Each structure stands twice: as C-alpha cells, then as structure tokens.
Amino acid sequence: MGVVNATALADLSADDLAALLEEQRTAYEQLKAQGLKLDLTRGKPSAQQLDLADDLLRLPTSTKDASGVDVRNYGGLEGLRELREMFAELLWVEPDQVVAGGNSSLSMMRDCLVWMMLFGAVDSERPWSKEDKVRFVCPVPGYDRHFTLLESLGIEMVTVAMGADGPDVDAVAALVADDPSIKGMWIVPTYANPTGAICSQDVAARLAAMPTAAPDFKIFWDNAYALHHLTEEEAKSADILTLASAAGHPDRPIMFASTSKITYAGAGVAFLAASTGNVGWYLGHLGNGSIGPDKVNHLRHAEFFGSPQGVRDHMVRHREIIAPKFAEVDRVLTERLGGRGVATWNTPSGGYFVNLDVVPGTASRVVALAKEAGIALTPAGSSFPYKQDPDDTNIRLAPTMPPLAEVTAAMEAVATCVLLAAAEKAAA
Amino acid sequence: MGVVNATALADLSADDLAALLEEQRTAYEQLKAQGLKLDLTRGKPSAQQLDLADDLLRLPTSTKDASGVDVRNYGGLEGLRELREMFAELLWVEPDQVVAGGNSSLSMMRDCLVWMMLFGAVDSERPWSKEDKVRFVCPVPGYDRHFTLLESLGIEMVTVAMGADGPDVDAVAALVADDPSIKGMWIVPTYANPTGAICSQDVAARLAAMPTAAPDFKIFWDNAYALHHLTEEEAKSADILTLASAAGHPDRPIMFASTSKITYAGAGVAFLAASTGNVGWYLGHLGNGSIGPDKVNHLRHAEFFGSPQGVRDHMVRHREIIAPKFAEVDRVLTERLGGRGVATWNTPSGGYFVNLDVVPGTASRVVALAKEAGIALTPAGSSFPYKQDPDDTNIRLAPTMPPLAEVTAAMEAVATCVLLAAAEKAAA
Numbered sequence: 001m002g003v004v005n006a007t008a009l010a011d012l013s014a015d016d017l018a019a020l021l022e023e024q025r026t027a028y029e030q031l032k033a034q035g036l037k038l039d040l041t042r043g044k045p046s047a048q049q050l051d052l053a054d055d056l057l058r059l060p061t062s063t064k065d066a067s068g069v070d071v072r073n074y075g076g077l078e079g080l081r082e083l084r085e086m087f088a089e090l091l092w093v094e095p096d097q098v099v100a101g102g103n104s105s106l107s108m109m110r111d112c113l114v115w116m117m118l119f120g121a122v123d124s125e126r127p128w129s130k131e132d133k134v135r136f137v138c139p140v141p142g143y144d145r146h147f148t149l150l151e152s153l154g155i156e157m158v159t160v161a162m163g164a165d166g167p168d169v170d171a172v173a174a175l176v177a178d179d180p181s182i183k184g185m186w187i188v189p190t191y192a193n194p195t196g197a198i199c200s201q202d203v204a205a206r207l208a209a210m211p212t213a214a215p216d217f218k219i220f221w222d223n224a225y226a227l228h229h230l231t232e233e234e235a236k237s238a239d240i241l242t243l244a245s246a247a248g249h250p251d252r253p254i255m256f257a258s259t260s261k262i263t264y265a266g267a268g269v270a271f272l273a274a275s276t277g278n279v280g281w282y283l284g285h286l287g288n289g290s291i292g293p294d295k296v297n298h299l300r301h302a303e304f305f306g307s308p309q310g311v312r313d314h315m316v317r318h319r320e321i322i323a324p325k326f327a328e329v330d331r332v333l334t335e336r337l338g339g340r341g342v343a344t345w346n347t348p349s350g351g352y353f354v355n356l357d358v359v360p361g362t363a364s365r366v367v368a369l370a371k372e373a374g375i376a377l378t379p380a381g382s383s384f385p386y387k388q389d390p391d392d393t394n395i396r397l398a399p400t401m402p403p404l405a406e407v408t409a410a411m412e413a414v415a416t417c418v419l420l421a422a423a424e425k426a427a428a
Numbered sequence: 429m430g431v432v433n434a435t436a437l438a439d440l441s442a443d444d445l446a447a448l449l450e451e452q453r454t455a456y457e458q459l460k461a462q463g464l465k466l467d468l469t470r471g472k473p474s475a476q477q478l479d480l481a482d483d484l485l486r487l488p489t490s491t492k493d494a495s496g497v498d499v500r501n502y503g504g505l506e507g508l509r510e511l512r513e514m515f516a517e518l519l520w521v522e523p524d525q526v527v528a529g530g531n532s533s534l535s536m537m538r539d540c541l542v543w544m545m546l547f548g549a550v551d552s553e554r555p556w557s558k559e560d561k562v563r564f565v566c567p568v569p570g571y572d573r574h575f576t577l578l579e580s581l582g583i584e585m586v587t588v589a590m591g592a593d594g595p596d597v598d599a600v601a602a603l604v605a606d607d608p609s610i611k612g613m614w615i616v617p618t619y620a621n622p623t624g625a626i627c628s629q630d631v632a633a634r635l636a637a638m639p640t641a642a643p644d645f646k647i648f649w650d651n652a653y654a655l656h657h658l659t660e661e662e663a664k665s666a667d668i669l670t671l672a673s674a675a676g677h678p679d680r681p682i683m684f685a686s687t688s689k690i691t692y693a694g695a696g697v698a699f700l701a702a703s704t705g706n707v708g709w710y711l712g713h714l715g716n717g718s719i720g721p722d723k724v725n726h727l728r729h730a731e732f733f734g735s736p737q738g739v740r741d742h743m744v745r746h747r748e749i750i751a752p753k754f755a756e757v758d759r760v761l762t763e764r765l766g767g768r769g770v771a772t773w774n775t776p777s778g779g780y781f782v783n784l785d786v787v788p789g790t791a792s793r794v795v796a797l798a799k800e801a802g803i804a805l806t807p808a809g810s811s812f813p814y815k816q817d818p819d820d821t822n823i824r825l826a827p828t829m830p831p832l833a834e835v836t837a838a839m840e841a842v843a844t845c846v847l848l849a850a851a852e853k854a855a856a
Contacts, residue, residue: 110717289538296695
C-alpha cells in the first residue's frame with residue numbers, strides 16, 4: 001500500500017468536504033452511466049488459469065495404477081497411492097497420513113464435522129451432538145463457507161482476531177483452556193482467506209501445544225492456498241502435524257487441501273492429511289457410504305503433474321497470470337484512496353483475496369453502491385460468522401476471475417464507492 | 429434352472445449317501461489341490477466391460493456446457509443440465525427432478541440419511557435423531573451396503589421377504605401403518621440385489637399409496653440396475669415418482685441411480701431423482717458443504733453417450749459380455765446340482781447377481797469350504813441386516829468380474845462345496 005499526495009477526509013474543511021462529496025457523487029453517476037457488469041465476488045480461477053490444465057482432458061493415458069490395479073473399477077477408499085505420495089511431499093506429511101478424495105475439500109470438512117456430531121471424533125467420549133453445546137473458535141475475518149457449515153450444524157462460533165502471523169493465539173488459548181464446549185477451531189494457515197496472513201511457526205506451535213479443556217479439541221487446518229504464492233518468496237506452511245505430534249496431541253489437527261485452484265476448480269482432487277489415528281477414523285466412517293473415490297481423476301492428476309516439482313512449476317504459471325491482477329488492485333487503491341484515511345488494505349503474497357477495510361459503518365453502503373453500479377462484491381459481513389461484521393468495515397475482494405482490464409475498471413469503481421460512502425459519512 | 433437325472437439326497441439310502449459324501453470329499457480334495465484363486469464376491473464390472481467406455485479418457489472435447497458456462501470452474505450444484513435431461517428421460521422423470529452428483533449413489537443415499545437424522549426430511553416434524561427410535565423396513569435378501577449404512581446410523585432394521593414381484597407388500601403395509609418409528613424402507617426395484625426380482629407396477633403402486641403412521645415416511649428407491657438387462661426383454665421400472673405423486677405422497681420416494689455399472693465403476697456419475705420438494709431439500713443441505721459436482725465428468729459422460737438411446741445401446745454391449753457368464757452359472761449349477769434337492773437359484777433377467785439358496789444351515793459351511801479351496805464368495809449372511817441369515821441358507825454369487833473360463837471353474841468349485849456340505853449335513 002503506497003502513499004500518495006492526498007488529504008485525509010478528517011483533515012478537510014467543511015467546504016472542502018462538501019466539494020469532495022459532490023465530486024464523488026458526480027463520479028458515481030458517471031460510473032453508473034457506464035452500465036458495467038463486473039464481478040469480484042468469489043475466489044474463482046480465470047479461464048486463462050483453467051486453460052493451463054487442459055492437458056487433463058486427454059489424460060490419463062493408462063488405466064492402471066503403479067501396482068497394476070485398474071483405476072476404472074471400485075475400491076481404494078484412501079485414493080491413488082501415487083497421488084497421495086505426491087501431495088504428501090508437498091504438504092510435508094507421510095503418504096499414510098494422506099487421503100485423496102473427491103472434488104471438494106469443503107465436503108471432506110463437512111463429513112468430518114458431521115461424523116464428529118453423529119459419532120464423535122477419534123478421541124471423543126461421546127458424539128458431539130450429545131454435548132449440551134458445541135462451539136468453535138473462528139478467526140475473523142475468515143472464510144464464509146466455514147461459518148455457514150458450522151451454523152448449519154448448530155455449532156456456535158466464538159471469534160478471535162486474525163493477525164498478520166495467524167490468529168490471536170493468546171485469545172485462542174484463553175478460550176480453549178477452560179471451556180470444554182469449545183471443540184475446535186478453523187484456520188486457513190497460509191495466505192488466509194481473506195487477509196492473506198501466514199500463520200507463523202510460533203503461533204502454530206502454540207496452537208498445537210496449548211492445553212484444552214476439551215480432550216478431543218480439533219484444529220481444522222484448511223491449507224487451501226498452501227502452494228498459491230503471488231511472489232517468488234514462497235511461504236512454507238508450519239508443519240502442524242509434526243508440531244501437534246511432538247506436543248503430545250497427534251490427533252488434534254486435520255489438514256485439508258485440494259487442487260481446486262491448481263487444476264480445475266470444479267474437477268480437481270481434494271486431500272485430507274492427519275495422524276494415522278484420524279485417517280483410520282475418517283476412512284472407517286467414509287467406508288460406510290462410499291466404495292472409493294474417482295481414481296481415474298486421481299491418475300489423471302498424477303500423470304498431469306508428474307512429480308511434486310511439477311505441481312510447484314504449475315503454480316508459477318498461475319502466479320504469472322494472477323499476480324498482475326493483485327498488483328492492479330493495489331495500484332488503483334493506492335492512487336485513488338492513498339492518504340485519504342478512508343481505507344486500509346493488504347498486499348497479499350499469496351492466496352486469492354485482498355482484504356479491504358473501509359471507514360467503519362460504511363462497508364454495507366460501499367457494497368450497495370457498487371451493486372447499483374453493476375459491480376458485484378461479496379456481501380458486507382460475509383467474512384464473519386452469521387454474516388455479522390460488528391464494525392461494518394470489511395470487504396473481501398477477489399480479483400482472479402476477471403480479465404486484467406476488468407479488474408482495473410472494477411477497482412476504479414470500488415474506489416469511487418469507498419470515497420463516496422466515506423464522504424457521505426463524514427458530511428453527515 | 430433345469431432338471432437333470434440325479435437323485436435327491438433325501439431319497440438316497442444310507443450307503444448311497446455315504447458313498448456320495450466320500451465322492452464329494454475326494455472331489456473337494458482334488459479341488460483344493462488345483463490351487464485356484466477365484467473371486468465371485470462383489471458386483472464389479474470386468475475389465476472388458478470397462479473397456480467399452482474408454483472413449484471417456486479422451487473426453488470431453490468441449491469445456492463449456494450448452495449454455496456456455498465453463499464446466500471446469502466451480503458452481504452448478506444440481507449438475508450439468510444436458511446430463512440431467514438425458515437421465516431424466518431414462519428414469520422417466522423431469523429434468524428438474526434430477527440431481528447429477530459425484531461418483532457414488534451410495535454416498536448420495538448416505539447424505540440423505542445423515543441429513544434426515546440431523547435435520548429431518550422435507551416433511552419431518554423434527555430431526556430423526558430426536559425420535560426415540562428410527563426403524564427401516566428392509567426386504568431380504570438385500571444389498572449389504574444398505575444395511576451397513578443403516579446400522580452405522582443406529583437405524584434399526586425390520587425385515588420383510590423379497591418376492592418375485594418385489595417386497596411382501598402386505599407385510600410392509602402392516603408394519604408401516606401403525607408404527608411411527610418406521611421412517612422408511614429400502615428397495616432395489618429392478619433386478620434386485622441379489623434376487624433379481626422386479627418390483628411390479630402393482631406392488632410399487634401399493635408402496636406409493638399405503639397409509640403410514642410416520643408422516644415423513646421415505647422409500648429409498650435404489651434403481652442401481654434400471655438399465656442393466658440380461659435379456660432382450662427389457663424390464664421397465666415402475667414409475668414410482670408419478671405413482672407417489674398421484675397417491676398424494678410426492679415426497680415419499682427418493683430414487684437413486686448411477687453410471688457405475690454403465691461406464692466406470694469408480695469414475696461414473698450418480699443421480700438422485702425425486703419431487704421438486706425433495707430436490708430442493710437435498711440441494712439446500714448439499715450447498716452447505718459443496719460448491720458443485722465434477723461437471724467435467726458430467727460433460728464427459730454427456731458427450732460419450734450423446735443421447736438416452738446412446739445409453740441403451742451401450743447397455744446392449746454390456747449384455748453381450750456378461751449374459752454368457754450368467755448362463756454359465758446356470759449351466760454348471762443345473763448340471764451339478766439339478767435334481768439333488770440341495771439348492772435353488774434364480775436365473776436373473778438383469779442386474780449383477782445370482783441368488784443361491786443352499787440346504788438350510790450350510791451356507792456358512794459352503795463359503796468356508798470354498799474359501800479354503802481358493803474361491804472367494806461373499807460371506808454367508810451378507811444379504812441380511814447385521815449379517816445374520818436366520819436360515820444360514822443364502823449365498824450371493826457375482827459372476828460379472830471374472831473371465832468366462834474362471835466363472836466355469838469357480839462354479840464347478842461352488843457346486844462341489846454345496847454338495848459336500850449338503851452330504852455332510854444329511855449324513856450327520
């Protein structure tokens with residue numbers, strides 16, 4: 001976030017503020033007149049990124065796995081060995097700790113939560129649904145689908161602040177120490193959705209080791225962006241499984257990842273990685289309702305990547321496409337809002353989002369203004385449980401899907417809306 | 429089942445029986461000496477059948493659906509429209525009544541049951557898990573995975589007999605009329621697993637219309653073999669959705685089907701078909717844990733088949749491969765066991781199984797003898813809830829996977845084991 005030569009709204013005289021408000025109203029009317037139809041709502045890869053994986057459409061060339069088993073038939077609940085080995089290396093775990101599943105890590109998280117509710121975790125005394133209350137710690141801002149999932153299961157959410165090096169671990173440790181109803185927490189450890197934060201080794205080590213009142217406390221370690229670097233400085237995720245094991249809590253973390261934002265968003269492969277105890281627990285429940293995952297798609301992916309390095313190389317090609325879009329978001333915001341004192345935002349080094357904090361009390365107004373001008377933004381509050389942002393300040397921007405020119409146009413529009421909403425509030 | 433010139437064991441003199449027992453013991457020792465390793469356990473397609481679908485490996489040629497949406501990206505929870513239309517025609521329902529999912533109809537059944545337990549069905553007063561007891565009617569013999577799924581969820585099973593035209597509908601009607609804890613039933617309506625029975629229009633109509641004490645009674649209509657004919661006389665499944673709707677119970681049936689035994693067993697597409705109310709209920713819960721199915725695989729299948737007729741044509745090619753295996757099962761059983769009064773079996777006109785009933789009290793012994801001789805059979809009792817066959821008489825044979833020559837060898841071995849066990853029992 002650069003600084004430009006502009007005056008903060010708080011330092012403007014009443015006349016200058018009125019002039020600014022008028023100027024922004026005019027700009028906004030001109031914006032509406034353009035009849036734009038742009039979308040920054042969801043973290044979806046662009047067609048250009050999806051094209052990178054189109055060799056998948058002609059794979060696999062073989063129909064047998066390395067041990068000669070026909071991948072077209074039933075079986076192999078834990079997924080294709082070769083692909084599990086590949087992602088075990090990328091996620092710094094052992095192959096026996098990895099399950100390769102269907103096309104959705106979110107569905108794997110749902111299954112884990114549902115089975116914990118119905119049957120209990122591997123180390124639970126009873127099903128979670130038999131407890132008076134089940135609560136989860138949720139760093140905010142966070143991923144809306146995590147919160148929706150918990151809400152659908154009647155799991156209460158307790159928020160802690162997400163900092164630059166991960167969740168506020170003092171707050172987490174204080175919450176979990178005394179309250180046995182707190183059964184778990186979410187975290188997106190690397191390039192968090194939406195703040196881009198990277199959970200530090202220290203924070204991860206404390207989360208792994210902290211005493212918890214619940215004996216079956218679980219960390220849902222959603223490493224959705226583990227390999228999704230936006231710069232050449234590639235963050236290495238903390239090795240939560242080893243940390244937890246070393247701290248005497250091997251069954252505490254369950255890691256999730258997928259190729260949804262590596263190959264195809266709708267037709268990739270999801271992974272679960274955890275202690276062998278947790279893996280056994282997961283496969284045991286999975287086997288009651290599945291005869292095995294789509295191993296053809298597993299082999300398709302294994303052939304496509306060739307090796308763990310093939311995955312890393314592929315991510316560089318993504319970076320070349322999307323890094324300029326993130327740079328453009330920062331450029332427009334800096335030029336239009338820098339020095340105005342109306343917004344702060346991050347310049348993420350990975351992941352899929354820019355986290356924009358506008359003048360408190362105006363996020364909903366900004367989103368509504370943008371919508372009226374044809375710019376779809378994620379609804380204000382989406383990054384908080386129950387969609388309630390207590391400060392009405394947070395907006396999640398997802399710049400990967402539109403072409404670069406549309407990112408520019410959309411961000412110019414967002415800047416106008418942010419300035420207008422801020423000026424309205426200051427003048428009110 | 430033919431009849432040959434042999435004497436029933438019950439009509440043999442003690443000397444002749446002793447001679448037969450000795451003869452079968454010798455035959456069994458010779459069998460063991462062959463060191464066979466054959467498998468008739470599971471209803472899996474053979475490699476030759478899977479080969480029929482290998483054009484899938486080079487599909488799809490497009491990456492957009494008929495409306496221009498990129499199938500590679502997220503979204504479209506209900507599945508690809510073109511594929512839903514195709515299978516709506518094949519299953520005699522409307523496209524809006526069809527959801528195309530992942531690779532497993534069993535997983536769709538599991539999700540329905542789990543959501544009924546956690547949240548209740550679309551017409552439930554409360555979640556099923558809040559009831560004192562939940563019970564299901566299970567026609568027997570039936571599909572072991574259905575029973576395992578119910579058992580895992582703590583749903584009690586009440587059995588009724590499976591007849592030639594479907595479940596004993598008088599027994600079903602009597603059970604469900606007075607007991608509100610009976611929340612549902614399973615049925616494999618067409619070419620049932622394992623008896624090959626076809627649910628008649630009359631039985632289906634009664635199931636659709638019968639009064640039930642539970643207002644939210646559900647029929648899990650697992651039409652896994654709807655299109656899997658073994659003769660040119662192709663059975664048409666009863667149109668359960670229309671029957672139920674006409675009877676004023678539109679939300680009673682939920683139909684399941686898949687291409688697991690049409691294209692690839694591990695990499696096909698599963699379908700759910702139901703009232704629009706049920707479909708809305710299903711998608712509502714699905715959306716909490718999924719951003720959409722693998723639409724690339726949907727398009728791959730839509731292109732592969734081309735049309736509903738393309739699916740039917742494809743099934744003829746399967747029939748040409750597997751019908752001779754079923755004929756061979758019948759030939760060997762008839763030649764070896766006909767007239768002996770030691771076994772009855774069916775000659776199915778579709779599906780994947782032959783249902784063999786041996787002398788009561790000897791099914792476990794037959795399976796154990798076969799195992800020792802290197803022939804893997806489904807464990808005795810598998811086709812009953814809790815794996816308990818009260819008469820120890822039922823054995824499920826699955827002849828599709830082995831090559832024809834192995835089917836012959838395996839069935840000769842099975843016949844020897846059946847005769848030996850029967851002679852042992854008669855002589856005891």
